[in-house]
Amino acid sequence: MNLPTAHFATLCKYAGISFIAGAVNHGFFSGERSLLTAGIGVLAYLLGGILEMRASPDGSQRWVDLLGLGIVSSIGLGFFTGGLQHFPDSPARSAWVVPLGFVMSLLAYWLMQGRDRAPLRTVLGYGLGAGAAVLAGSLIALQMLTGVDDHDHDHDHAHASSTQAATAASAVSAVSAAVRELRIEMDDDMRFSPSALTVVAGEPVKLVVVNRGKLPHELVIGTAAELAEHQREMQSGSAAHHHSDSAISVEARQSREVLRTFDKSGELGIACFQPGHYEAGMKGTLTVSPRS
Numbered sequence: 001m002n003l004p005t006a007h008f009a010t011l012c013k014y015a016g017i018s019f020i021a022g023a024v025n026h027g028f029f030s031g032e033r034s035l036l037t038a039g040i041g042v043l044a045y046l047l048g049g050i051l052e053m054r055a056s057p058d059g060s061q062r063w064v065d066l067l068g069l070g071i072v073s074s075i076g077l078g079f080f081t082g083g084l085q086h087f088p089d090s091p092a093r094s095a096w097v098v099p100l101g102f103v104m105s106l107l108a109y110w111l112m113q114g115r116d117r118a119p120l121r122t123v124l125g126y127g128l129g130a131g132a133a134v135l136a137g138s139l140i141a142l143q144m145l146t147g148v149d150d151h152d153h154d155h156d157h158a159h160a161s162s163t164q165a166a167t168a169a170s171a172v173s174a175v176s177a178a179v180r181e182l183r184i185e186m187d188d189d190m191r192f193s194p195s196a197l198t199v200v201a202g203e204p205v206k207l208v209v210v211n212r213g214k215l216p217h218e219l220v221i222g223t224a225a226e227l228a229e230h231q232r233e234m235q236s237g238s239a240a241h242h243h244s245d246s247a248i249s250v251e252a253r254q255s256r257e258v259l260r261t262f263d264k265s266g267e268l269g270i271a272c273f274q275p276g277h278y279e280a281g282m283k284g285t286l287t288v289s290p291r292s
């Protein structure tokens with residue numbers, strides 16, 4: 001294979017893998033756009049494989065293998081790399097996506113390229129050994145990222161920061177100290193607590209939004225249509241640039257206070273649109289009751 005072809009084939013394969021990895025990062029299991037990205041990634045990977053095969057038609061690769069297993073291989077590699085990149089953001093998903101990616105890519109690689117060269121025993125030994133190591137690593141990382149063993153520490157931390165913030169806020173504004181305070185906690189179990197909030201129309205309320213988890217979370221409040229719009233933004237990856245001010249983003253272990261007044265009575269939804277969170281149940285309601 002000449003150098004330009006070889007390089008272009010390599011570019012295609014790696015671009016394909018990174019497209020799939022990116023799709024995993026940006027909500028592979030929820031976003032239409034991500035599915036499209038993943039599809040393009042598979043095609044790019046196959047193109048790279050075809051170029052390589054045409055350039056060296058020594059019969060070591062078969063078309064059927066390339067097309068069929070190329071898809072498995074590219075998705076496996078995309079899962080593995082994307083899951084690794086995305087681990088801190090959605091550990092619960094990555095913990096199975098990464099090992100699955102490893103197994104898929106190994107299986108495809110062996111069937112495509114090593115079937116004649118490597119005996120089954122070698123593949124099984126390597127697959128079980130390295131696969132177990134990948135699985136163990138994933139589970140350890142999951143435990144570290146979502147561990148529940150230091151919840152006491154979480155409590156102290158969250159309380160300390162919200163108390164400090166409250167002190168600062170009340171020093172700055174006597175008004176904000178007088179308004180009703182509504183505390184909402186967010187955690188890595190993908191829950192708001194409480195998940196059902198009630199405020200009175202026209203009455204200012206101080207939202208104390210506490211992130212007790214190790215992941216970033218956000219509190220978005222709006223009508224069903226507004227939430228759907230926000231979800232689309234997040235899934236298309238554009239939200240970081242024009243995150244609407246209806247979203248209260250809170251980094252891990254931090255808390256934020258926001259003064260809000262809801263003028264219209266009715267039922268609003270609350271949600272976190274960090275990738276996968278809403279789907280995992282990070283949602284609730286905010287009822288704005290009419291002024292009595």
Ligand SMILES: [Cu+2]
Pocket residue numbers: 186190216217218272273274277282
């Ligand atoms: Cu969240």
